[in-house]
Structures are given as structure tokens and as C-alpha cells.
Amino acid sequence: MGLTKTDLFTEEQNEIANMAKVLAHPARIAILQYLIKSEQCINSHLVDELGLAQATISQHLKELKNIGLIQGNIEGKAMNYCINTENWNAFKNALGFFFESIETKKCC
Amino acid sequence: MGLTKTDLFTEEQNEIANMAKVLAHPARIAILQYLIKSEQCINSHLVDELGLAQATISQHLKELKNIGLIQGNIEGKAMNYCINTENWNAFKNALGFFFESIETKKCC
């Protein structure tokens, strides 16, 4: 079916899954790493850097922007994307909280 | 096309994406949270807990097992799944490292 039954799960569970989904593609990881490294960039740089078509990269950027991990500012005919630090930290904390929630106990 | 071009990216980028992909479904988050809470469980408990079909849950458990986040031990006719603490920590560190890699700088 391909249709996730989100109504079966808590809001928290759906949110964590949605955050993870945005990170679930190497191109988006590469974009984020490039943004982190260069502090800012424009789409055209990424086309050379990643080797994907311009349309594809634009699509990945859109997803990153939708979830709030990056933000874009128009600069002439170019587009300056950069990390949204506030949301980046929110992501880090949410996923960090999830991973910390385990108390190391014995198991089977 | 639906086919990720993994050869364009570094091994690290593909690994992070693959880790995120496993977390990118609320059912798998729910399973992990349930495992954390109850220390162990069997498939049949999860069917009651989650409201998904047994086949579906078995499929999600397989993905979690493949990536190493959980491990299963046969116990009679039941199956004891539990968190693989070692790999759990590896996940936590890898994603943590990724999120820490940013130095808070000014931006656009």
C-alpha cells in the first residue's frame, strides 16, 4: 500500500519518524555537510558538487527547507541556503532525547 | 526513478542516510520505544500494542534487526526481541557526531 498509518502512533513517534525521513537520503546529508562546511551555498554550486541534476537538487533542498533544517535567502539571481541553527539544535535534541531514553539494562 | 544513486556519495553519507531510513517510520519508533520500556517483547505483544497486522510488524522487526538495532532470541515458540545496546550506542554516536559537526557561525 505504501501508505503509513500515522493515526496508529503518537505525535512524538510520527515526528521522530518525519525528522529521520528527511535525513534518510545521502544527497540531503551531503547537502547539509556542504552547507556546514561552507557556511552558505547556492544551488548551482551543489550541482557541480553532487553530480545530480539541478531539478533533483532543488527538490532535496525543498524538503530540507520544509522541515526547517535549512533556510534560503534570495541574493540577486542566486539563492543563499544555510543551516537554520535553531531548528538544527531542536533536531539534535529531539533525536538525542530519543537515543538517551534507554537505560542500559541486561537483556536476553 | 526511485533509485538512490549511492555511488555519488561518500560511505559516511550513505551510512547516515541508511541509519535514518530505519528510523523513518513511526511503527519502528514505536517498536523501539516499546522494547526500551519493556526490556523485551514478542511479536504477538506488538500486534496488540500497535494495531498493525502480524506480517507488517514482522517486516518492520526484520529491518530493525538487519541494521542491528535489535536482536532476536528464540524462546520456545515465541521470539524475544530486544535492543542491541552496543549498536544502539553506535547509532547514537554516529548521528550525534553528525549533529555536532556544525560550529555555530553566523549566516545569511
Next chain:
DNA sequence: AAGTATCATCGTAATATTGCAATATATAAT
């Protein structure tokens, strides 16, 4: 042995994601 319980696998249907060419839009340069 026959029946029951638990979990995995297979086959299939439906939706989602990825990728790109073509096109649209907007600004800068000439």
C-alpha cells in the same frame, strides 16, 4: 499424531520516493 500458537516469508496491491527533461520564473547583463 493432530491441533494450536507464534513468527517468518511470499505474493500482491497501493502509495511514496527518486531522478530528470522540459518548462516556467525571476534577476542580471548586454
Next chain:
DNA sequence: ATTATATATTGCAATATTACGATGATACTT
């Protein structure tokens, strides 16, 4: 105004993911 540059959007083809019924495999029960 026309052309060039940079990015977004649209439409489409192909693969991936999700979900589940049916079936298979295994072990316990009687």
C-alpha cells in the same frame, strides 16, 4: 528589449516502501 544565468515547478518513468492475506515453518500442547 534581448540574452544569459540561477533556481523552482511540472510531468513522467522507474524503483522503493508499506500493508496485509495466505501460506510455511517450528515448537509447544493434548
